[in-house]
Amino acid sequence: MNIQKTLIDWYIVNKRDLPWRNTTDPYSIWLSEIILQQTQVAQGLPYYTSFVSNYPTIFDLADADESDVLKLWQGLGYYSRARNLHTSAQYIATELNGVFPKTFSEIIKLKGVGDYTASAIASFCYNEKTAVIDGNVYRFLSRFYGIYTPITGGKGFKEFKAIAQNLIETVDPATFNQAIMEFGARQCKPKTPDCTVCPFSSDCVAFQKEEINCLPVKLKALKVKKKFFNYIVILSEDNTTIVEQRQGKGIWQNLYQFPLIETDTAANYETVLKAVKALNYVESETLELSLYNTTDIVHKLSHQHLYTKFWIVTVNGTLPEGVPFNKVPTFPVPILIGNFIENFNF
DNA sequence: AATTCGGGGTT
């Protein structure tokens, strides 16, 4: 059968009308592809709209403060995408005079752009025949051809890239890449796909062998760590609190938070009280400590579960570095903090 | 090659 034609015919009938499909402007396509990395369309769509509206051109994005970019990104996760997006915008605006690179090999040099994103931009904007390999493509190809090579290693990537690249050679690359991804996302779904209405069912190896649920093969077993976070929300006499920017390389880099005390196990009142006094923000004689949430808020991330307590510290006196309550919601924060701020209602 | 990086949706 003609796989490419079948995919494209299916796509023409079933495709969603998405804003980045109505343009070939590389800035818009780039923006959408960064947002959609490891992110479902429904979740990314409002962020795309927001970014296009706030930063209509790459120069607007380049001129923005990083904190403003992170604020717009708040809640989407994988914040290095936002930082790299901003860095690359500044690079293109200043070093390349605002002209977006036009080939796969140039595009992939941008920070935050790997093989998938470079292939997407090069094909969608410049009609270059570079096949995209994402989770959808892995799933469809592994099932259709019955390929059990794990997709989690370099060997798997090379094998599937070669297959997809061979398929794209004879067709319109933009339409093909869109079609194969949309097919994987909407028809060849991870769980319980409706193979009775699939145009490939008679030729699909996995379907014929009843092994749809075995493919694609992934080897990684991710282990989830438990962490215990204690956020210290200080309330001063003149209605300010302490908000800090996260430093270092780990999670939520450059986002803001209340002073954090991390413990090895669930913290008790005495432990936190001692740690709060060591923070040096407040005179130890004047503070009052109370636990805000009686049961831990469990914030679940891919690799860690954060058992979180918010502690309220009221102090007599003022905070030299204090942030006025009404400014607290303007900082870019992880959604764990954002939910607290919304609930606490400073 | 293995690990890290978010948050939300689906089953």
Next chain:
DNA sequence: AACCCAGAATT
């Protein structure tokens, strides 16, 4: 609870 998402950078 497990799995997945229009992956990339770091170790």
